[in-house]
Amino acid sequence: MKPRAVVFAYHNVGVRCLQVLLARGVDVALVVTHEDNPNENIWFGSVAAVAAEHGIEIITPADPNGDELRAAVRRAQPDFIFSFYYRHMLPADVLALAPRGAYNVHGSLLPKYRGRVPTNWAVLNGETETGATLHEMTAKPDAGAIVGQTSVPILPDDTAQQVFDKVTVAAEQTLWRVLPALLAGAAPHLPNDLAQGSYYGGRKPEDGRIDWAQPAERVYNLIRAVAPPYPGAFTDVGNTRFIVARARLVPVGASASATLANLPPGLHVSDNALFGVCGDARAIKISELWCAQDGRPLVITPSQFLQLTHSSRHS
Incomplete structure (x- = not known):
């Protein structure tokens, strides 16, 4: 029987990683995404559009702590929960609804640049390398065990969007490479030493x-x-x-x-x-x-x- 998943996703990383799950044969029972903000410059792809093309149920709750969301996830009966650039932290009791684990893709080489807009912070701080990390989700953001990583260079004249495009590919590659072992219960879970990195907040x-x-x-x-x-x-x-x-x-x-x-x-x-x-x-x-x-x-x-x-x- 196919492994079953609920996917929380948004933005280009959400689009590409959702497509990886489908290509690897995962039964995506539910996609949780965001309504586009009319005041935001929407320059990225639509997770909702991809889910609709595949006939997947879509919900867009404003509050990830609401009872409606919990009920929808329970109905989906997922083996796994995945989060790909979803903008809210998921409560621990929601994560617990996936008996085989909950996993997130983060746009940095954890434990570096935990938190918000990691690509922008990496460019701002003059880094020469960043990447994407697939990690286990816990109650604390970007703190769970590391399952896989892929690094990308930041060239001296790269803008944040150019780096983000690279990180999107790195996220897709990481998930594609690690997913078979993860679904088989054989993926590595490496320490995420928080003392070796820092947490960054959002930018206005x-x-x-x-x-x-x-x-x-x-x-x-x-x-x-x-x-x-x-x-x-x-x-x-x-x-x-x-x-x-x-x-x-x-x-x-x-x-x-x-x-x-x-x-x-x-x-x-x-x-x-x-x-x-x-x-x-x-x-x-x-x-x-x-x-x-x-x-x-x-x-x-x-x-x-x-x-x-x-x-x-x-x-």
């Missing part, structure tokens, strides 16, 4: 505010970590808000660095190009700068930037 759009007094590498990492489709790193000049959508760190010793070295930290135009000068006198060349007009972002040229900031500073 306001956390994308650029402090130009910081070193250029730190500013550049922030730009990469929250670049669109995330809300973006931003700076205010007068009454005008600008979002740095795409940029690159100017190499030490480049001619642009010498030209800008004596300018104060902040946004500047030099040779008809936009730059951000940072606290260590290094510069970031900005290839795409946005300004919100009528509620939508517009790409701003260097000359438009000068016009906007002149009028903003004198308004």
Whole structure:
């Protein structure tokens, strides 16, 4: 008889990992996912759409602690529970409804970067590697035994979305590789030494505010970590808000660095190009700068930037 599962899932990792379970012959009896938030930029795939294509029952409870959810999981009679980028912690009594275990895919190399938005934090902190981990679920987040991991590189100019795309593939590969042993009851359960990592909280759009007094590498990492489709790193000049959508760190010793070295930290135009000068006198060349007009972002040229900031500073 096929192993039976209830799957809690959302986002691209949820889509790909749900498809892995189906490809490996798991009987997915129920999918629990989220209603898309109309105020959120939905740039990722739909778990609900995949489940509907396969005729799987779908529910979208707002509260994972509700009795309706427990009743639905009990009716499904799962052997396993899987969570793939579902945004709520699952109560211990819900996890206990799966006699053969509950497992989660997390977007880091646990025990590093436990908690929220691990890919964004890894880019922000200048890491050169991250990955995906399949681990046992416990009452404490991202703390259960490790079943499998796959690492991916973070290149110096990678944005968080580019890294997240790699992590999605790593999640799929990890689950595909480990699932046969897990279903057979023979998968390794390795220690998850929490002392070797840290827990990180969620990030808000306001956390994308650029402090130009910081070193250029730190500013550049922030730009990469929250670049669109995330809300973006931003700076205010007068009454005008600008979002740095795409940029690159100017190499030490480049001619642009010498030209800008004596300018104060902040946004500047030099040779008809936009730059951000940072606290260590290094510069970031900005290839795409946005300004919100009528509620939508517009790409701003260097000359438009000068016009906007002149009028903003004198308004």
